[in-house]
Amino acid sequence: MQFNIIIEKDEDGWFVATVPSLPGCHTQAQSLDDLLERIREAIALYLDVKGTPPAEELRSFVGVQIVDVEAC
Numbered sequence: 001m002q003f004n005i006i007i008e009k010d011e012d013g014w015f016v017a018t019v020p021s022l023p024g025c026h027t028q029a030q031s032l033d034d035l036l037e038r039i040r041e042a043i044a045l046y047l048d049v050k051g052t053p054p055a056e057e058l059r060s061f062v063g064v065q066i067v068d069v070e071a072c
Contacts, residue, residue, distance in 0.1 A: 001052070004061045005039055007032070021058045022046050 005017045015032055017039040019025040025046045029035035 001047075003043055004059065007035065017042075019043060019046075021053060022050075 003019050003021055005019050007015055007017050010016055010028070014028045014030055015035040016028045017026060017035050019039070019042075022043065025042050027035065027038040027042045029038050
């Protein structure tokens with residue numbers, strides 16, 4: 001199975017990955033290589049415990065957009 005993951009870098013420089021289709025499935029690491037290994041493990045554990053979500057709950061990636069907003 002394939003899952004979209006979101007990768008961000010936190011204020012301490014750690015990479016953080018979340019899986020939008022699997023609520024609560026996330027991990028962190030200091031390198032991208034470690035992060036990808038860990039998120040694969042997290043997804044596998046999630047699926048072992050909770051099972052595969054129904055197809056209608058699996059989200060497809062659309063895109064990322066930066067939006068400018070003026071401060072009030």
